[in-house]
Amino acid sequence: xxxxxxxxxxxxxxxxxxxxxxxxxxxxxxxxxxxxxxxxxxxxxxxxxxxxxxxxxxxxxxxxxxxxxxxxxxxxxxxxxxxxxxxxxxxxxxxxxxxxxxxxxxxxxxxxxxxxxxxxxxxxxxxxxxxxxxxxxxxxxxxxxxxxxxxxxxxxxxxxxxxxxxxxxxxxxxxxxxxxxxxxxxxxxxxxxxxxxxxxxxxxxxxxxxxxxxxxxxxxxxxxxxxxxxxxxxxxxxxxxxxxxxxxxxxxxxxxxxxxxxxxxxxxxxxxxxxxxxxxxxxxxxxxxxxx
Amino acid sequence: xxxxxxxxxxxxxxxxxxxxxxxxxxxxxxxxxxxxxxxxxxxxxxxxxxxxxxxxxxxxxxxxxxxxxxxxxxxxxxxxxxxxxxxxxxxxxxxxxxxxxxxxxxxxxxxxxxxxxxxxxxxxxxxxxxxxxxxxxxxxxxxxxxxxxxxxxxxxxxxxxxxxxxxxxxxxxxxxxxxxxxxxxxxxxxxxxxxxxxxxxxxxxxxxxxxxxxxxxxxxxxxxxxxxxxxxxxxxxxxxxxxxxxxxxxxxxxxxxxxxxxxxxxxxxxxxxxxxxxxxxxxxxxxxxxxxxxxxxxxxxxxxxxxxxxxxxxxxxxxxxxxxxxxxxxxxxxxxxxxxxxxxxxxxxxxxxxxxxxxxxxxxxxxxxxxxxxxxxxxxxxxxxxxxxxxxxxxxxxxxxxxxxxxxxxxxxxxxxxxxxxxxxxxxxxxxxxxxxxx
Numbered sequence: 001x002x003x004x005x006x007x008x009x010x011x012x013x014x015x016x017x018x019x020x021x022x023x024x025x026x027x028x029x030x031x032x033x034x035x036x037x038x039x040x041x042x043x044x045x046x047x048x049x050x051x052x053x054x055x056x057x058x059x060x061x062x063x064x065x066x067x068x069x070x071x072x073x074x075x076x077x078x079x080x081x082x083x084x085x086x087x088x089x090x091x092x093x094x095x096x097x098x099x100x101x102x103x104x105x106x107x108x109x110x111x112x113x114x115x116x117x118x119x120x121x122x123x124x125x126x127x128x129x130x131x132x133x134x135x136x137x138x139x140x141x142x143x144x145x146x147x148x149x150x151x152x153x154x155x156x157x158x159x160x161x162x163x164x165x166x167x168x169x170x171x172x173x174x175x176x177x178x179x180x181x182x183x184x185x186x187x188x189x190x191x192x193x194x195x196x197x198x199x200x201x202x203x204x205x206x207x208x209x210x211x212x213x214x215x216x217x218x219x220x221x222x223x224x225x226x227x228x229x230x231x232x233x234x235x236x237x238x239x240x241x242x243x244x245x246x247x248x249x250x251x252x253x254x255x256x257x258x259x260x261x262x263x264x265x266x267x268x269x270x271x272x273x274x275x276x277x278x279x280x281x282x283x284x285x286x287x288x289x290x291x292x
Numbered sequence: 293x294x295x296x297x298x299x300x301x302x303x304x305x306x307x308x309x310x311x312x313x314x315x316x317x318x319x320x321x322x323x324x325x326x327x328x329x330x331x332x333x334x335x336x337x338x339x340x341x342x343x344x345x346x347x348x349x350x351x352x353x354x355x356x357x358x359x360x361x362x363x364x365x366x367x368x369x370x371x372x373x374x375x376x377x378x379x380x381x382x383x384x385x386x387x388x389x390x391x392x393x394x395x396x397x398x399x400x401x402x403x404x405x406x407x408x409x410x411x412x413x414x415x416x417x418x419x420x421x422x423x424x425x426x427x428x429x430x431x432x433x434x435x436x437x438x439x440x441x442x443x444x445x446x447x448x449x450x451x452x453x454x455x456x457x458x459x460x461x462x463x464x465x466x467x468x469x470x471x472x473x474x475x476x477x478x479x480x481x482x483x484x485x486x487x488x489x490x491x492x493x494x495x496x497x498x499x500x501x502x503x504x505x506x507x508x509x510x511x512x513x514x515x516x517x518x519x520x521x522x523x524x525x526x527x528x529x530x531x532x533x534x535x536x537x538x539x540x541x542x543x544x545x546x547x548x549x550x551x552x553x554x555x556x557x558x559x560x561x562x563x564x565x566x567x568x569x570x571x572x573x574x575x576x577x578x579x580x581x582x583x584x585x586x587x588x589x590x591x592x593x594x595x596x597x598x599x600x601x602x603x604x605x606x607x608x609x610x611x612x613x614x615x616x617x618x619x620x621x622x623x624x625x626x627x628x629x630x631x632x633x634x635x636x637x638x639x640x641x642x643x644x645x646x647x648x649x650x651x652x653x654x655x656x657x658x659x660x661x662x663x664x665x666x667x668x669x670x671x672x673x674x675x676x677x678x679x680x681x682x683x684x685x686x687x688x689x690x691x692x693x694x695x696x697x698x699x700x701x702x703x704x705x706x707x708x709x710x711x712x713x714x715x716x717x718x719x720x721x722x723x724x725x726x727x728x729x730x731x
Contacts, residue, residue: 079472
C-alpha cells in the first residue's frame with residue numbers, strides 16, 4: 001500500500017512537468033528590414049592630390065553612391081526613444097551618475113555589417129562585413145575610390161587577389177575564403193531598392209515587451225575614412241606573426257548601451273525607430289535622419 | 293528496517309548542516325563585527341606627508357591636532373570582529389567633499405576646487421605567492437607568506453544618499469533599481485569605486501592583505517557626502533580580529549600609489565589584541581619592517597632573517613639562495629644575515645621635515661646622483677635604520693648606519709686592503725635602500 005502511494009506521488013510530480021508551456025519566455029528572435037537612403041552611400045573623403053610642382057595636398061573627393069561606402073549599421077531594441085537628449089534621436093537613458101555612465105539599458109541588438117580585420121594592419125577598422133564580394137573588390141576600392149592603396153607589411157602596394165589571399169591564409173592559418181567574414185561571397189547585405197538600400201536584419205534572443213522600439217544608426221566613414229565605432233588599438237585580438245605585432249581592432253563594447261558616445265556628424269540615424277506590439281511583428285527601421 | 297536505517301542516516305547527515313566552522317577561530321567577541329567610524333576628514337598632500345613620516349601613524353590619526361576644521365579625524369585604524377555566519381560584517385564611514393576657501397583677496401572663481409579624491413583601505417597584513425616549482429630554486433620566491441595573520445576587506449564607495457545600510461547596525465551597498473518606460477526593472481550599481489583589474493575591465497577587489505583604492509570624481513560635488521563601505525571578506529585565523537586602516541586623499545591615487553609599494557601607503561595596519569575583553573589593540577611589532585621589505589621586494593630575505601614573521605611551514609633549502617647571495621665567499625647563513633641587516637637600510641625622513649623642504653632635498657639628492665657624486669640620503673639629514681627588527685633579529689646588526697651604494701676605494705689599493713666599510717661589488721649588488729616615504 002505504502003509503495004503504491006509513493007509511486008503515485010512520484011508519477012504525479014513528474015506529470016506536472018507536462019503542463020509546462022514556454023509561453024512565459026521573455027526573449028525572442030526579431031526579424032525585419034533596415035532601409036538607408038541612397039544618398040547615405042554618397043560620401044565625401046579627403047584624398048592626396050599632387051600639383052604640377054610635385055606638392056601633395058589633401059582635397060575633398062565625393063564618391064558616388066555605392067554600397068561599399070556604407071558603414072556598419074547597429075540595431076538595438078529599447079524601451080523607447082527620447083528626442084530631447086541630444087541633437088539626434090536617441091534611446092531613453094537611465095540615471096546619469098557622471099559623464100561616463102550614459103546607459104540606455106537595451107533589451108537586445110545586432111548589426112548589419114560589422115568592422116572586421118582584413119589581414120593587413122593598414123585595413124584595421126576599415127572593412128565592414130557585407131560590403132565587399134572579393135579581394136579584387138577591396139583592392140580596387142582602396143586604390144581607385146579612396147586613393148589609398150593597400151600596403152603590405154613592407155610598405156609595398158598589394159596589387160593582386162592572389163597575394164591578398166595568400167597573406168590571409170598564411171597569417172591567420174586558414175584554408176578557405178569562407179572562413180573570412182569580410183568577404184561576402186554570396187553577395188552584399190544591401191539591395192538597391194530605388195531611393196533606398198535595403199537589407200534583411202535579425203536580432204537574436206532579445207528581451208521583449210509590448211511597445212519595445214527597434215532603433216539604430218549607421219556609422220558613416222569620416223573624411224579620413226575612419227569609423228568612430230571601431231577601436232584600432234584596444235579591441236580585437238593580438239596579431240603576432242614574426243615582426244607583425246599589433247591589435248587587430250574591433251567595435252567598442254557598449255555601442256548599444258551608449259550610442260551617443262559613438263554617433264558623430266555624418267552618421268545616418270533612425271528618426272522614430274519601429275515600435276512593435278508583438279515579437280512576431282517584422283520591424284522596419286529607416287535611417288532617415290542625417291546628423292549634420 | 294531499511295526505512296529506519298535510511299531515516300537515521302538522513303538525520304545524521306543533517307547534523308553536518310549545523311556546522312559553521314566558527315569553533316576554529318579564536319574568540320574575539322569584544323571586537324564588533326559591524327562598525328560605523330563616523331565622518332573622516334579629507335587629507336591634503338601636506339597632511340598625508342605628516343601622517344606618513346610620523347613614528348606612530350595610528351597615534352597621528354587620533355591626535356586632535358591633526359583633525360580637520362570640523363574635528364574629524366583624517367584617517368582611521370581599527371579592528372573588526374568576526375560576523376555571525378550568514379551576516380555581512382564590516383565598517384563604514386562618510387566623508388564630505390571639501391570646498392576650497394579662497395584666501396583673503398582672491399576671488400572664489402580663481403580657486404581650483406578638488407576634482408578627484410582617492411579612497412584607500414589596507415587590511416592586515418601582507419600576502420605574496422611563493423613558488424612551489426622545483427626548477428631554479430635558488431632564484432625563486434620560496435618562502436611562504438604566513439596566511440593566518442592575513443584578512444581581507446572589500447571596499448565600495450558611493451553617494452551617501454544611495455547607501456542602503458544602517459551605519460553600525462547593518463552593512464549595506466549601493467545597489468538601486470531603475471524602471472524603464474515599459475515598466476522593466478533593472479538593478480543598477482550606484483557605487484562609484486571602480487577598481488580596474490587586469491586583463492579584464494570591470495569590478496575587481498584586492499585579495500587578502502592587499503591595499504584597495506579608487507579615484508572618485510568629485511568635480512562640482514563640493515559639500516556632497518559619500519559613504520565608504522569596507523566589507524569583511526575574511527578574518528585572520530590567528531586572532532579572530534581583522535586590523536585595517538583607511539583614509540581619503542585629496543588628489544588622484546596615482547599621486548601616491550606605485551607598484552610594488554602599495555603596502556607602504558597605509559602603514560602598520562596589522563594589530564594584535566591587547567585585551568580581548570575590552571577590544572584594545574596595539575600595532576604588531578616589526579610589522580612595519582615586513583611591509584617595507586615587501587615593498588622593496590625583499591620579503592624572501594626578510595623571512596630568512598625573521599622566520600617568526602613568516603610561515604613556519606617552509607622547505608629545508610628555502611634560505612640557501614639567501615646565504616649564497618649575501619655571503620658570497622662562505623655561504624654561511626649567519627654571516628649572510630648579518631650582512632643583509634647591516635647593509636639594507638631604511639631611509640626615513642626626520643620628524644618635523646615639511647613636504648616642501650623634503651621635495652627640495654630630494655631633488656638636490658637626485659641631482660647629485662645624476663652627477664655621479666657618492667651621496668646617501670643620510671648626508672641630507674635623513675635617518676638610516678636597518679630593515680631588520682631588533683626584537684626578532686637572529687643576528688645583532690652592528691653597522692646599521694652604513695649605506696654604501698657606490699664603492700669609492702682608492703683603486704691603487706689591492707682589494708683586500710680596502711677600508712672595512714666598503715664592500716666588494718659582489719657584495720654590493722643585492723643591497724637596496726628602502727625608502728620609508730612615498731611623496
